[in-house]
Amino acid sequence: MPLLNIRGLRKSYGALEVVAGLDLAVEPGECFGLIGPNGAGKTTTLRLALGLTAPDGGTISMLDLPVPDQAREARMRVGVVPQMDNLDPDFTVRENLLAYGRYFGQKDTETAGRIPALLEFAGLEHRAEARIDALSGGMKRRLTLARALVNDPDLIFLDEPTTGLDPQARHMMWQGLRRLLNQGKTILLTTHFMEEAERLCDRIAIMDHGKIIATGSPHELIRNHIEPQVVEVYGEGVADWTAAHSGTYCERVEQVGETVFCYTRNSEALVQQLRNRTDLRYLNRPASLEDVFLKLTGRDLRD
């Protein structure tokens, strides 16, 4: 049984259909990544799943409970890390955890018993009495994650958990999420970072215009949707070269500004050819999830 099962979900704001017939199932113990450009409907999907807004159509069941009818009961066993930190600035680290536990109906003694493990998990053992404004961005993020675990949830929602963090803080966050997966927790995360989805997630759904346009493991998505090799070509002579040779060597060509992306099954002959050109530079690399993402959702800016 999926922990979260969404069928035919729809939600419109005025004339804009933000979620347009979405199907999604998150299985127990997996990390499921929802990736998509800004405005694709990721955050709205999470809000609908939590029962914070009512859908215009479709069904949602979370932890075997119907949402939004029994969303409150379902949220008892769910943890949420929102996009923007909303820790209580007037409370210390410990007080934040205690107060949040109370919202789940937990006694302070019960929450207090969990606090040492939560602080250890967040790397904040020595910061229990610190005020929130004394914490770094990474610490706040980790505390927000620890706060989401205060009720020992089965399912954890993370909305862009590492946006705005430096690489060190991001890696620390990833370690934490892996620990949770090893403990058997189920994670649904949204992200802009392909690397994050690729590293953490068992399955990824690419979302655009309110629909899921591709689903699979990171490898499956790359295998099924794109040529395995990419050669990026740039330099003075790129326009002439593209006109003369790209048809021979590339199965698919995309030009973005001064750079030509050449997608191919076999890049050897192309690389041989480029090696002799002094007016061109190139980069040959395996195709990544980001290439799949850009192929499926396009390169236009979404603001």
Place this chain on the structure above:
Amino acid sequence: MQTTQYFRLPILSLRFIPVWRRNFLVWRKLAIPSILGNLADPAFYMLGLGYGLGGLLPEVGGVPYMTFLAAGTVCYSTMNSATFEVLYSGFSRMHVQKTWEAILNTPLTLDDVLLAELLWATSKSLLSGLAILVIVWALGLAGFGQTLWLIPLIILIGFCFAGMGLVMNALSPNYDFFMYYFTLVITPMVLLCGVFYPVDQLPSWLQSISAWLPLTHAIALARPLVQGGAPQQVLAHILALLAYGGVGFYIALVLTRRRLLK
């Protein structure tokens, strides 16, 4: 959320308690400036005007001016305290700190949060009203026994203005918006409802406006209690205060649902 669901009647439950407690615990940390702002300020007004103007006036409404002012100040101090709490502090929690959003991700609902805010502002304004009452007792302006009835009245006034203020909170894009409410609603109310002088000093068209305002109903109950008489039309005044607060709370809930649960 579909429009009809915004209009659902509130589901009231004891789940509001942890949210109320959260506000209380934060208040306890910042209690000293809060006490000064909410409690000392109206007391200074009452004492300053009471002694200053009171010396010039023989009697107002049949009693010394300080005594006349005491009943108005209890009501007005309670009103201000409840209003400030749901407007500025409530808006900080809802819009700036996103505390409500954090709470809505737990098994609590917006109904729980709004009820907690209503009752928290009522609780906080009870302190403001009580502080003035303590001064009234200390100065011997009124007898102790009958003024005990002011305590439930203070709670009712706090409820009334907390419910009304939450409507403004639900509509507000930013802190500046609250200036409209203070300038167009609260200040006229202070001047029209008999805090500083009897309403019958006003021209009759202003008196008829005054009769509709909630602070008038509050003072109509409070003044006889302070001055040792029996309030008239008690039930009507109580119902008016309950209606302003209750209808305000319901409208605020509908508007806040539309704002946050869309």
